[in-house]
Amino acid sequence: MRRSEFLRAVDEEFGGRATALTHDLVLSSVNMTALDALDAGVPPRDIWLALCDETDVPAERRYGVGRLEPRRR
Template sequence: MRRSEFLRAVDDEFGPRATTLMSDLVLPGIGLTPQDALEAGVSPREIWLSLCAETDVPLSRRYGAGRLEPRR
């Protein structure tokens, strides 16, 4: 997962709450907020999965999130 895909996935999943979650929620498995984890070089995929687990995002919406549809 690329950083851009991660940010798109967060916006799509959490909408108006995305900014608050990115800056305020400390992820237990990482020990940082998602924003701080990105800045520290933690893999966006690791952050995404941790964020999903912490906020109870269903498994069906975790894989492939943030990817654009292929061009035709």
């Protein structure tokens, strides 16, 4: 997962709460906010899964999110 995919996934899953969650919620597994973790070099997938754990996102909505559909040739 890339940073852009992470940000897209957060926006799609949390909508209007996305900014507050990434700025204010301290993720217990990394002991910092999602944005601080990104800046510290924590892999976006690890941050995404930590955010999902903290906010009880169901397993079926955790994988493959944030990706754009492949381009057609």
